[in-house]
Amino acid sequence: MADGTAQNDVLVKVEGLSKIFKTADGRTINALTNVNTFVDRGEVVAIIGPSGSGKSTLLRTMNGLETISEGHIHIDGIDLADKKTDMNALRADVGMVFQHFNLFQHKTSLENITLPQTLVRKRTKAEADQIAMDLLRQLGLDHLANNYPSQLSGGQQQRIAIARALAMQPKLMLFDEATSALDPEMVGEVLDLIKGLATDGMTMCLVTHEMNFAREVCDRVIFMDAGELVETGKPAEFFAKPSTDRAHQFLDKVL
Amino acid sequence: MSLIEIYNYRVVSQYLPEFAWGLWATLWISFVCLIGSLILGTLVTVARRSQKKWLSVPVTAYVEAVRSTPLLVQLYLVYYGLSQIPVLNVPVPALACGIFALTFHTGAYMSEIIRGGIEAVDRGQFEGAKAVGMTERQTMINIIYPQAFAKVIPSLLGQAAVLVKDSSILSFIAVFELLGAGLIILSDRVMPTEAFMTAAFGYLLIYLMMLVASNKIQQKLAGNAWKSR
Ligand SMILES: Nc1ncnc2c1ncn2[C@@H]1O[C@H](COP(=O)(O)OP(=O)(O)OP(=O)(O)O)[C@@H](O)[C@H]1O
Ligand SMILES: [Mg+2]
Numbered sequence: 270m271a272d273g274t275a276q277n278d279v280l281v282k283v284e285g286l287s288k289i290f291k292t293a294d295g296r297t298i299n300a301l302t303n304v305n306t307f308v309d310r311g312e313v314v315a316i317i318g319p320s321g322s323g324k325s326t327l328l329r330t331m332n333g334l335e336t337i338s339e340g341h342i343h344i345d346g347i348d349l350a351d352k353k354t355d356m357n358a359l360r361a362d363v364g365m366v367f368q369h370f371n372l373f374q375h376k377t378s379l380e381n382i383t384l385p386q387t388l389v390r391k392r393t394k395a396e397a398d399q400i401a402m403d404l405l406r407q408l409g410l411d412h413l414a415n416n417y418p419s420q421l422s423g424g425q426q427q428r429i430a431i432a433r434a435l436a437m438q439p440k441l442m443l444f445d446e447a448t449s450a451l452d453p454e455m456v457g458e459v460l461d462l463i464k465g466l467a468t469d470g471m472t473m474c475l476v477t478h479e480m481n482f483a484r485e486v487c488d489r490v491i492f493m494d495a496g497e498l499v500e501t502g503k504p505a506e507f508f509a510k511p512s513t514d515r516a517h518q519f520l521d522k523v524l
Numbered sequence: 525m526s527l528i529e530i531y532n533y534r535v536v537s538q539y540l541p542e543f544a545w546g547l548w549a550t551l552w553i554s555f556v557c558l559i560g561s562l563i564l565g566t567l568v569t570v571a572r573r574s575q576k577k578w579l580s581v582p583v584t585a586y587v588e589a590v591r592s593t594p595l596l597v598q599l600y601l602v603y604y605g606l607s608q609i610p611v612l613n614v615p616v617p618a619l620a621c622g623i624f625a626l627t628f629h630t631g632a633y634m635s636e637i638i639r640g641g642i643e644a645v646d647r648g649q650f651e652g653a654k655a656v657g658m659t660e661r662q663t664m665i666n667i668i669y670p671q672a673f674a675k676v677i678p679s680l681l682g683q684a685a686v687l688v689k690d691s692s693i694l695s696f697i698a699v700f701e702l703l704g705a706g707l708i709i710l711s712d713r714v715m716p717t718e719a720f721m722t723a724a725f726g727y728l729l730i731y732l733m734m735l736v737a738s739n740k741i742q743q744k745l746a747g748n749a750w751k752s753r
Binding site: 332334357358359360361362364365367369370371372373374375384385388389430433434437 | 646648649651652653654655656657658659662666667670671674
């Protein structure tokens with residue numbers, strides 16, 4: 270896969286990516302330094318690493334929530350660093366799931382899922398309703414269609430948020446600590462949903478602290494530290510025998 | 525001492541038509557200014573949040589200018605100022621000047637309230653909308669403004685109550701309204717208590733009406749479950 274023959278399979282290509290934040294008081298923070306990686310179509314990648322290592326920043330640059338300071342990200346051949354790229358169209362193709370769900374508070378579950386479809390995908394209300402209800406049934410959430418986010422548990426909110434992203438029929442799904450804000454008893458239902466997506470062949474990048482989940486479900490692990498991509502490998506090998514000291518130390522702490 | 529010595533309701537009753545008319549004038553003038561200032565306040569908020577300096581700077585100056593000068597001065601500026609613009613060789617009616625000045629004044633305060641509402645909307649709402657591919661404009665119209673307005677309804681109603689009271693200032697440019705009705709008793713009979721007490725009752729009456737209306741509006745919104753919890 271390393272040579273040119275299998276290039277069709279690469280969905281996301283990250284090359285020489287750096288991200289520098291400028292704070293209000295004029296300091297600069299190198300959140301990402303020369304990161305190179307890729308995600309194949311259908312691949313599930315876990316991004317792990319200590320707090321502040323740049324995991325969220327890497328994910329957020331992948332759908333343009335953060336701009337790119339240096340380097341390139343190509344998603345399905347589209348260059349995110351290119352000023353001419355329609356970032357709204359790109360974001361519609363890249364689903365993002367947040368730690369705090371970010372459901373539209375003044376809309377019901379159903380409306381949360383239909384609104385982006387009608388506004389961004391230009392689907393009719395009827396089409397959007399159809400897609401939303403099919404999805405809700407599939408995920409076993411159709412009884413919550415008319416509830417507002419404030420009437421749902423965290424786990425339910427997160428699953429509705431995932432459904433909202435899926436309704437856009439994304440090429441890629443990004444999860445930033447999707448279960449970190451949940452009560453322990455609700456983590457399972459969200460992880461099960463994500464597992465189902467993996468089985469269906471969805472391409473996904475997950476920032477996660479759930480090491481068991483990463484080991485079980487993901488095809489590859491990316492380990493980040495201090496803004497650098499330190500190590501990447503198959504979960505079985507990475508967790509059993511990380512090749513860098515930094516990864517070793519990290520795993521000692523979290524496992 | 526009987527009541528009639530303190531407050532001569534017999535005299536007041538002769539002026540009831542004037543008061544009814546004044547009450548009506550205050551009501552509709554306030555209503556027009558309320559609608560106008562809400563529209564103006566929203567547009568000003570949009571302009572203030574703009575990246576374009578030529579838009580945000582003058583509008584910010586407008587808000588600060590209104591907030592730092594007395595309403596009466598603004599009213600006089602409009603009233604005497606408009607009559608001096610050469611193109612307007614027909615005099616602008618005092619009523620139009622009054623409505624313009626009040627709307628101009630209240631719009632600045634409304635925009636401050638609406639801006640506060642936008643700032644109170646969780647950052648995650650912006651990100652959630654952005655992440656599904658909504659444009660800035662779609663995000664503001666569909667997600668942010670509806671939530672911002674809902675958050676500040678009590679403050680908007682409070683400002684509306686201030687507007688009703690401020691409308692009494694139109695008496696200074698001889699626009700007839702509730703206070704004007706009181707001034708008629710004052711000039712006819714030289715009875716300041718009757719004049720101003722009755723006017724005050726009128727404002728109280730409007731305030732109570734607004735209180736009922738605001739409770740109704742809030743009940744309606746509370747019925748929208750998203751506000752609960
Ligand atoms: N908007 C921002 N402005 C300034 N600095 C930022 C911004 N966002 C992130 N950073 C900084 O960039 C670095 C990487 O942050 P990032 O959020 O990507 O880390 P993370 O690996 O996701 O951490 P965590 O596990 O705590 O979520 C940190 O030093 C952080 O303080
Ligand atoms: Mg993070």
